[in-house]
Amino acid sequence: MVNKKWYYKNFNMVSELDISGEFIYNGISIVNNMNSIDSEMPTELFLALYNISVGIERLQKIILVLWEFDEKEPIEKFSERIKIHNHVELNRRIEKAVGKKANFNKQEYQFLELVKNFYSNARYDRFAEVGNSWEYRLIHKFLADNYIGYERLISNSSIIPINDSIRKLIGRVVFKVVNYYYKLVKEGSQKSGTYSYELRNDSKAQKIFLHTENSRGLSSIKIDERIAISEILVYLRNTTDKSSYLKFIEEISPLNFDKMEISRYLSVFLLENRAPQYLIDEIEYIYDKEKINIRERIEHLDLMTKDNMQCLFDFPYQKKIYTLLQDIKKREDVSIEIITRLQDANCYIDDSEIQEVIKSIIDNANKYLSNEILREVFINDFNDLYRILEDEHVIERWENLILDEEVN
Structure with missing residues (x-):
């Protein structure tokens, strides 16, 4: 019979690891898609920091389950002890549990401080105070402390344009933190005889935790994905190959888009991972204008997304x-x-x-x-x-x- 506490360390933590990776992936995706940070409308910055901070916190707590949890202690009591939202304190407890200092540099400790302050203070500051912009001030300080420059807009000097240096810095710092913590998850799994380090194949978590180190850190994940999608688009446009799937696509009549707008649409697809609303509006207009059988067309288009329809x-x-x-x-x-x-x-x-x-x-x-x-x-x-x-x-x-x- 499976021991309840072993089950807790093994199966519960495998699920938590997947959730943690999903949060971190989503946060990095938002950073990569951002064009600027506006103190008056910091939606994307908030979501990026929220996802990354939640992902790292859950990862820290997995390590504590594997390293700090004493099986003599009731699970319910231990779970209460880790119900905190302080990344710096959680890291201190990890260092104590594993018996060594974290392999972090100044930037990585600064980032833990940033996500701690964000999660503790910035999450609800607009409900508590008029005109407060905690997340903006936190990221502004982090960039300044790391000497990351950017061109200020003449029209609004408070706006921070997101450049390649900013994406690289955040991608690299988050990678270092996550990579070190995942190593502790693997070591803790080995110590406790569990498989808590296992990752779903081709999941977002697998992309995060098995990422190979490079100068861009985790931000290169989204660049690789963008390149992959671009290559598929080029293939579809230029290939002379034949297959039943390609034939199926060929037999769907294309809509009469304005060819001058195509690069604009694709730019949003590739850089922001979304379909712009003006494209959706244009499609609805063409459907109506050309009296297209929408139900039949959508049935055909839906088949393109199913990978088991060969x-x-x-x-x-x-x-x-x-x-x-x-x-x-x-x-x-x-x-x-x-x-x-x-x-x-x-x-x-x-x-x-x-x-x-x-x-x-x-x-x-x-x-x-x-x-x-x-x-x-x-x-x-x-x-x-x-x-x-x-x-x-x-x-x-x-x-x-x-x-x-x-x-x-």
């Missing part, structure tokens, strides 16, 4: 190939027309192994039609290749899909 996309081509193969099998012969239709359909089959088998059938058929091999040789080779599809249950799967289509 079978649906290439089913028409699988069905076509199955029918053509049955024709060859029945007639024990082949024609140029059938070869052409096989080639056309095979381009959109997404299983490379099936593609190779069909390609071999096509190659042999071409040899037969050009009198390089006898018909008997072609049919024998065809039957051998057909058996490969049978042995791999491809033929059976095709027949079931066709039967399901007929039933429905």
Whole structure:
């Protein structure tokens, strides 16, 4: 039977680690997307600091569970002892629990002080005081203490334009803090015989905690993601590749956007990870103007977001190939027309192994039609290749899909 306190250290903390990483990722994303900090409207700064401070605090408490929690102590009593919102005090307790000073430099200690003051004072200051802007003053001091310069706007000198140096500083400092703490999570897991360090594959937390050190710190995560999306856009625009998914997209008629606005739309997608409202308004206008069947179009667009729909996309081509193969099998012969239709359909089959088998059938058929091999040789080779599809249950799967289509 699983010990309750082991369960607490293992499964509870695995979930907490995922939550912590999610908060930190979201905070770093906001920092990367920010253009400026305005003391009068500090929404983005507030959300960035809130997410990062909550994420770091939860990470600190995971370490205390793994290192400080004495299993003789009731869980409820221990949980009350860590119900504090003071990153500096939590770090002091971590240092005591692990028996060594944190491997932080001056900047990293300053940042812990910043998130402590933000969480203790800035979260609710506008409910308590008129015109207060704690988070603005905290970040202004942090940047000044680290000699980070920026050009002040002539129109409003209080606005802080977010430049690359600011993103690098925050990304690098948060990485150092998070990286050190995650090492303690792994060491604490080993000490307590738990798997509390484990991360969901391809999760936001995995990106944060397994990030490789570089000069930009965690801010490079968003740059990498932006590059990845840009590369996909370039591929979609310029590729000559064929697949059932690409064919599906090709067959959706594009809206009549103003081509001069496309770069503006993409800039917001790539830099801010959102669709601008003016694009949404434009789409609604085009839908109305061109009398588009919105329900039908959205059903098609929704299919583009589902990663398990590949079978649906290439089913028409699988069905076509199955029918053509049955024709060859029945007639024990082949024609140029059938070869052409096989080639056309095979381009959109997404299983490379099936593609190779069909390609071999096509190659042999071409040899037969050009009198390089006898018909008997072609049919024998065809039957051998057909058996490969049978042995791999491809033929059976095709027949079931066709039967399901007929039933429905």
